[in-house]
Amino acid sequence: MEVRNKRVLITGGSSGIGLALVQVLGSKGAHVAISGRQNDRLHSAIASLHAAGVAAKGIVADVTTQSGRDATVAEALEALGGLDILVNNAGGVRAGRLEKTTESEIRTMIEVDLVAPILLTQALLPSLRESGDSAVVNVASGIALIGMPFYTTYAAVKAGLARFGESLRRELTGEGIHVMTAYPGATDTPMMESSRAGVELGFVREPALAVANAICSGLEENAFDVIRGGEARAQMIALNHNDPSTLDRRFAGMKAELEEAVRDHSAL
Structure with missing residues (x-):
């Protein structure tokens, strides 16, 4: 796929991987709209992009709500005049023992990380079909x-x-809509600020820009997956596929340290 002049919507685009992806795609000539829940953070991101010579449309909306998704769809299509690439990037995390995780935290992760991307994709499929050369990018982990x-x-x-x-x-094979999944590892983003897990526990954080460049390259190559x-x-x-018990033992050896390091890891 040639990303130049493509019309792109990135959810959760005001920071982290999303913001870095705006910079990468914008520098290649794509036209980008970003959504985010926090008005101040979104406007700050737009200002920083403009200062760097990248134009982007900001949409203040919570994609976990029907009204937020409706606003995201309407404003993005109006600003861009259609859509070629949807990036489901908005996400949230709450780490820690399952029995210490609240029902509200569990439901929030389900809504923002899974339900919202599914419903937003569903709503935008007609516009992506009109493009004839479009893509959906899901940022997993x-x-x-x-x-x-x-x-x-x-x-x-x-x-x-x-x-x-x-x-x-x-499902969409042969219909002009490609779907790609990105699997970032530990990335230096605001989402990771409350985690104390470091290199000694296997959390080697890479810059968000490196992940964004990899996602862009994946789009250009029509890749199925981008695994960092x-x-x-x-x-x-x-190893997880062929001998999972070995990984079980490896995690068991760092279990106490890992639990302590991530017990406050929350970005919802």
Whole structure:
């Protein structure tokens, strides 16, 4: 896919991977609209983009609500005149033991990480069909490929998003809409600020811009998946499939330290 002049909507585009992706796609000549819940953060992001020479339309909306999705769809289509690429990037996380996670936190993760992307994609499929050369990008997580302790609900919803994308890709084969799933590892974003898990626990954070560049390259190559983490992540994925008990033992050896490091990890 050639991203130049493509009309792009990125949810959760006011920070982190979403904001970095605006910079990358905008620099390649795409026309971008971003949505976000927080008015101040969104306007600050738009101002920083404009200062860097990247034009973007900001949409203040909560995509977990019907009214927020309606506003996102209407404002994006009006601003862009149609849609070629939808990036379901908005997400939230609450780590810690399952029995210490509240029902509200669980439901919020399900709504923002899974339900909202499904319903927003459904609403925008007619516009994507009109394009004739379009794509849906779902930003999942490396935890969707390797379930980690203390991320039970987050792993579940991100894995659900990944399988949603895989099924939708096959459903839309030959219809001019490509579907790609991105699996970032630990990334240096505001979402990770409350986590104290570091390199010693396997959380090697890479810049959001590196993830954004990889997603853009995946779009240009019509890739099915973009998996971050290099050879080390590939080996863990293979081990998780072929000998999961070995990973069980590895996680057991760091269990106490990991629980302490992520017990306050929350970005909802």
